[in-house]
Amino acid sequence: MDEIPLIVTTSWLAEHLDDLKLRIVDATVFMKFPEGGGPPNVESGKTSYEQGHIPGAVYADLAGELSDPDSPLPFTVPPRGLFIEKLTELGIGDDTYTVVYDQNALVGETVAASYWASRLAWQMRYEGFGRIAILEGGLQKWQAEGRELSKAKVIPPKAAFTGKQRPEMLATKEDVQKAIEDEQTVLIDSLSPEEFHGNQSADPRTGHIPSSRNVFFAIHADEQTKELYDDGKLRASFEQIGALDPDKKVITYCGGGIAATWTALLLNKLGQPNVAVYDGSMNEWASDPSCPVVKSENS
Missing domain, CATH: 3.40.250.10 (Rhodanese-like domain)
Incomplete structure (x- = not known):
């Protein structure tokens, strides 16, 4: 597959689940804002992923492994080498295409925007990865349609990557x-x-x-x-x-x-x-x- 849209539907993804070149990534991060104001509490979505994810999906830790560990600011882009290492370990490389999703929700508040998925997709494009799509409606829409979830551990093959930073x-x-x-x-x-x-x-x-x-x-x-x-x-x-x-x-x-x-x-x-x-x-x-x-x- 040479090109995919920037945003794909749940039906589109369901039709492509068996494609060996497809990589599906759960990029969920949970944020909860204190009632009295101040910075949000950030929680990894890994536990939620393990409780049920789209079949074949791997989990990408944006809040931990895919943000700069030495930056005084949260969520800034990590060193290029580190990012590429983590993404290729998830099986993403030159010969694959990727659909990223999240649970598009703040803690206690639903938001119709997959902004954690778009964050990962943006970082990928910035580092030169291509052929990336966001799943419209995220996991919530997938579940609302009664589509299958899996608890199976996914072990992707390590990939090779040669793209250039943008x-x-x-x-x-x-x-x-x-x-x-x-x-x-x-x-x-x-x-x-x-x-x-x-x-x-x-x-x-x-x-x-x-x-x-x-x-x-x-x-x-x-x-x-x-x-x-x-x-x-x-x-x-x-x-x-x-x-x-x-x-x-x-x-x-x-x-x-x-x-x-x-x-x-x-x-x-x-x-x-x-x-x-x-x-x-x-x-x-x-x-x-x-x-x-x-x-x-x-x-």
Whole structure:
């Protein structure tokens, strides 16, 4: 198989389960935000995976093995060599294609966006892995349709990988600082309107990066069916801020560089190839007093 869509349906995946070149990856991470505010508690999805996963799926530990162990920030990209080592151990390489899913849920709250799956897929593309898709609706949709789950331990064959890194997909703090005054770059804040306006945030300084526009990552799919809205409705959210202009570059950010990858994925789906993710996002930006933060009234 040469190409697969950026997003595939549960029916599509069910039809391809027996393909020996297919690799299925569960990228679930659980986050629970304290009632009094502050940073979220992060929990691996490995136990949940062991209790039941899509047949043939392996588990990828984004919060542990696939984030930089030496970074002061959570979830930033790990050293390239480490990432490639872990992915090839999962059987992913030059001759395979991958479908990534998660449980698209915060603890106690359902979100119709597979942002942990998109985070892993984004990291893979950044390091040069190709032919990656996100499962629309994630594990929740798969289960709701009565499809099979497995508890079997999966031992994938180790793979070989020769792809090249794509540095244009990652934005640094310095890139964002330049983008604030650059009319050819669109900054998108993927957090909720409350967080964007500075009324609700786990960051030390609340608000958003100057000149950024707010497109909440969780508004693009039906919360009941978990299915994405049609492209026409998706385009409306981004066209009004000029994010689909092929002559412009887009930088997406959020709190920790996770939800921003979902926004980037949708922009790619809609035909905008010039998208980078600010990996440090507000975790890094708001922690640096020299970086300006704008707080505005919610309207």
